[in-house]
Amino acid sequence: MKVYKRFLASYLCVCLVPVLLSLFTIGRLERRVQDSVMEDQESSMQLIRQESDQTLGHAANLVSIFSEDTVASYLSKKSELSAGELFTLCELSESLSRAMGQNSSFYRAFCYFAKSGFLVTDRRTYHPEAAGLFSWDLQFAEASFRELLDSGSSTEHITTVRKDSGGGWIMVLRSQYGRGGELLSCVGIVIQLDRSLSRYSSEDFEAFAADESCRLISGGDRSREVCGLISEGGGGPGEPELSPGEPELSGGELELSGERYVYSQYPSGLSRVRYGFIIRRDAYYQELRFVWTHLIVEIAVILIVSVFFAVFWSRRTYRPIKSILPYVGAGGPECECRSISELGSALESFAREKESLESQVVSSEQQILSAALRQYLLGLTDSQSTLSQYIEEGQPYQLLAFAPARHKDNSPEALSAIGERLDDILLDKSGGVSLQFQRCAAVLVQRALSYEETAEIHFAVEQSLSMPLVCYMSHTYTRLEEAPEAWAAIYSTLYHDSFWQIERERGVWPAGEAAEDDGAESYRDFLSHQKALTECLCAGKMQKAESCLEKIISEDLSDRGLPIEKIRRRYADTAEVILPYVAEKRAGDIMGRFGSFGTAGEMEAGLRDLFSGISREPRSELSEMKRELTDSVREFIRANYQDQSLNASMIANHLGMNLSTLSHQYKAATGSGLLDELHAVRLEAAKKLLSEGASVRETAERTGYADPRALIRAFKRYEGMTPGQYAKGGTASGE
Numbered sequence: 001m002k003v004y005k006r007f008l009a010s011y012l013c014v015c016l017v018p019v020l021l022s023l024f025t026i027g028r029l030e031r032r033v034q035d036s037v038m039e040d041q042e043s044s045m046q047l048i049r050q051e052s053d054q055t056l057g058h059a060a061n062l063v064s065i066f067s068e069d070t071v072a073s074y075l076s077k078k079s080e081l082s083a084g085e086l087f088t089l090c091e092l093s094e095s096l097s098r099a100m101g102q103n104s105s106f107y108r109a110f111c112y113f114a115k116s117g118f119l120v121t122d123r124r125t126y127h128p129e130a131a132g133l134f135s136w137d138l139q140f141a142e143a144s145f146r147e148l149l150d151s152g153s154s155t156e157h158i159t160t161v162r163k164d165s166g167g168g169w170i171m172v173l174r175s176q177y178g179r180g181g182e183l184l185s186c187v188g189i190v191i192q193l194d195r196s197l198s199r200y201s202s203e204d205f206e207a208f209a210a211d212e213s214c215r216l217i218s219g220g221d222r223s224r225e226v227c228g229l230i231s232e233g234g235g236g237p238g239e240p241e242l243s244p245g246e247p248e249l250s251g252g253e254l255e256l257s258g259e260r261y262v263y264s265q266y267p268s269g270l271s272r273v274r275y276g277f278i279i280r281r282d283a284y285y286q287e288l289r290f291v292w293t294h295l296i297v298e299i300a301v302i303l304i305v306s307v308f309f310a311v312f313w314s315r316r317t318y319r320p321i322k323s324i325l326p327y328v329g330a331g332g333p334e335c336e337c338r339s340i341s342e343l344g345s346a347l348e349s350f351a352r353e354k355e356s357l358e359s360q361v362v363s364s365e366q367q368i369l370s371a372a373l374r375q376y377l378l379g380l381t382d383s384q385s386t387l388s389q390y391i392e393e394g395q396p397y398q399l400l401a402f403a404p405a406r407h408k409d410n411s412p413e414a415l416s417a418i419g420e421r422l423d424d425i426l427l428d429k430s431g432g433v434s435l436q437f438q439r440c441a442a443v444l445v446q447r448a449l450s451y452e453e454t455a456e457i458h459f460a461v462e463q464s465l466s467m468p469l470v471c472y473m474s475h476t477y478t479r480l481e482e483a484p485e486a487w488a489a490i491y492s493t494l495y496h497d498s499f500w501q502i503e504r505e506r507g508v509w510p511a512g513e514a515a516e517d518d519g520a521e522s523y524r525d526f527l528s529h530q531k532a533l534t535e536c537l538c539a540g541k542m543q544k545a546e547s548c549l550e551k552i553i554s555e556d557l558s559d560r561g562l563p564i565e566k567i568r569r570r571y572a573d574t575a576e577v578i579l580p581y582v583a584e585k586r587a588g589d590i591m592g593r594f595g596s597f598g599t600a601g602e603m604e605a606g607l608r609d610l611f612s613g614i615s616r617e618p619r620s621e622l623s624e625m626k627r628e629l630t631d632s633v634r635e636f637i638r639a640n641y642q643d644q645s646l647n648a649s650m651i652a653n654h655l656g657m658n659l660s661t662l663s664h665q666y667k668a669a670t671g672s673g674l675l676d677e678l679h680a681v682r683l684e685a686a687k688k689l690l691s692e693g694a695s696v697r698e699t700a701e702r703t704g705y706a707d708p709r710a711l712i713r714a715f716k717r718y719e720g721m722t723p724g725q726y727a728k729g730g731t732a733s734g735e
Helices: 003-015 017-067 070-076 083-100 132-137 142-151 194-200 221-231 286-327 340-353 355-361 365-377 412-427 451-465 480-499 520-539 542-556 564-581 584-594 600-612 619-640 648-655 659-670 674-691 696-702 708-719 723-727
Strands: 106-113 119-121 157-162 168-177 183-191 205-210 216-218 250-256 259-267 274-280 398-404 432-436 441-445 469-473 507-510
Touching: 003 017, 003 286, 017 083, 017 106, 017 168, 017 183, 017 194, 017 205, 017 259, 017 274, 017 286, 070 083, 070 106, 070 183, 083 106, 083 119, 132 142, 142 157, 142 168, 142 183, 168 216, 194 205, 205 221, 216 221, 221 250, 221 259, 221 274, 365 432, 365 480, 398 412, 398 451, 398 480, 412 432, 412 441, 412 451, 441 480, 451 469, 451 507, 469 480, 520 542, 520 564, 520 659, 542 564, 542 600, 564 600, 564 659, 619 648, 619 659, 619 674, 648 659, 648 674, 659 674, 674 696, 674 708, 674 723, 696 708, 696 723, 708 723
Parallel strands: 469 507
Antiparallel strands: 106 119, 106 183, 157 168, 168 183, 205 216, 205 274, 250 259, 259 274, 398 441, 398 469, 432 441
16 A cells, blocks of 8 residues: 555544544433533523522511511500501501512512501501401402411511412511510511513413412413422323422423423422423423434534545645655655554654754754853853853943834844844944844843934934834843843833733833833822721721811812822712711712712712711610621621632622622721631631541532632641641641
C-alpha cells in the first residue's frame, strides 16, 4: 500500500471517532431529553411554589403586625363600643384595605373582636348581628368560620377552608387570648391563589393548589378532576398512589377525557398546602419528535465532513513528504514504507544527515543575542553579559519605547520598521542596542537624553515613517543591573494604556506617570463620615449624629468640583443610612419627593427633614433593637452556614436591609463584621467534625467552604493553626 493510502486510512480512523461517539450517545439521549424537560417543568413549579410561599409569608407578617396593633389590642378588651370607638373601627378597616393592596393574591382581610362581637374587614365593618354576612360572602358556613376563629393560636396559623361551591381559600390567622384563656380577637387574611396561578396556565399546562387531603383549593376543571383521581388512588396502572396527607413529592401519569397527562406535586415550605401541575403528555414529550431527525442529519453531516477533512489533511500531509521521498533511502519517489512509523524513522535519519542545512535556518548570532537580552530585561535571567556588549557599566543610559499612537497599527512589520529607523537615527551616533517586543520597538541608548532631545528623535522617526507615534521615556540609569527596572517602568505604563484602551496622543510620555486621583480621597473621607453617622445613630447619640450630618453636608456634599451625579449619589447614600430610624409613613413621603429634587438646596432640605423625623426612642429600646438585630443575624447564619453561597448580601436580603447599613449597625453593636461571625460559626462546626475524625476535605464540604484551601486559610487567620494541627491536638507556631 502506498504511503498516501496509509495516511488516508489513519485520518479516516481519527475523523470518524465523532460518528462513533454520536452513535453511542443515541441510546441515552431520549432519557436525557425527558429529564431535561422534567427539570424545566419542575423549575417552573418551584418558582410557583416560591412565589406562593412568599405570599403566605407576607400575609403572616401582616397578620402579626395587625394583631400587635395598639388600637386593635385596646378594642379587643372592650365588651361595648362607644361612638368614637366605632369610628376607630372604620379607620382600622381602611388600614386593612391598604394592606390588601400589597399583594394581588390577597382576597379579604378581617379582624374579629370576640367580646364585642364586631367584625372588621378591608371593605366594611359588620355589626355583631350581621357578622355572618362575611362568611356568606366567602361561600362557606358561618359555623366553620367561627371554629376557625377559635382554632388559631397566638402565633401565625395557616389553614385551608372549603367553599360550598367547590374549591377553597387559604387563611392566615392569629388569635389573641386573655389571661383566662378566653378569645379576645382574631386577625386573618384570606388568600385566593387563582389570581397568581392563572397566569401560568395554558391549553397544555395548568398549575393548581390542594390541601393535605388532595382536595382542590385553586385551579381549573382539569385540576379538580386530577385531584379527585389522586385522592382516590386512581393515577393509572403502574402509577404511584398518593395517600391523603402524604408530605413527600409525588407524580405520575393519568388519563383525562381520553388523553394522557403528566402530573407532579410539591409540598409547601410554610403550610400543608401542596402545589402541583398537569401537562399533556404529547406536549410534555414533543421535543423528542425532532430528536431522531436531528440525530440522522447530525450523523450525516459529521460523516461527510469527516471524510472531507480526512482526504484534505492526508493530501496536505503527503504533499511535502512526497517532495523529499527521492532523497530518503534508495527507493526513489515510488518507495513504499510498510508503516507510517517506518517513514518517520526514515525522515529522522534524513534530518540528522542534513544537520548542516538545518543550522542555516536557525536564527543568526545577532538574533540569539537579542533573545538573551530580552530575557534579561524581562527578568528571566540574571546574566548581564549580553547587555555588557552594548552598554558600558557606570555610564548613563536610557530606555526609549516607541509604538503607533492610538493603537492603529501594532503589527510586527510596523514595529520592525520603527526599530530600523531608531537604528539609523540613534545607534549610528550613540552606543546601544535596539529590541523589538510584542507591543513596541525599544532602544537602549548609551546617553542621558533630555526631554527636548527625545522629542526631536520622536519627531524625526515620525517624519521618516509618516506615522504618528507615542514614545515612553525611562529615567537615566548607570548600572547594568538596573536595566530590568527601566524596562519594568516602561512596560507598566505601556501595559496600563493597552489594557484600559487609553489612547495616548502622539508625543513623549515619561514612564510610570501617576494616574489622576478623580476624587478618590474625597470619597474616602465621605465614607469615613458616613460610618461615623451610622455608629451614632446605632448608639442613640442623636446630638452627635446631627453633628456628623452637618459635617457631611458642609464637607462632602458641597464640593462643587465634583460632577452633579456624584453629589446626588452621595445624598442618596446618606438618606439610606437615616431611613431605618424614621417612621415608615414619613420616610415614604420624604423619599417619594427625593427623586424630584433638582437642586442641592432642595436635596439638603429634604435630608434635614428626613433626619428630623427620626424616632427619639429611649436608649433601652435602642439596645433592644441591637440585640434583636444581632440575634436575627446569628440565627440566620447558624441555620444556613453550610450553604457555600452564603454571603453578607444574602443576610441583608433576608433581613430586608441595605447591606451597607446592616454592616455598619452590626459592627457598631458587636465590634465584629458579618463575615467574621460567619467564619466563627463555620469554624465552630469544623472543630467538632475534626475532633470526630473527619478529613479536612469532608469538613470543608460540610461547613460551607468551597474547597479545603478556604478552610485552611480561615483556620490560620482565626485560630493561628491549620486544621491538621488542630486535629492532632497541636498548637499554632509561635504560641
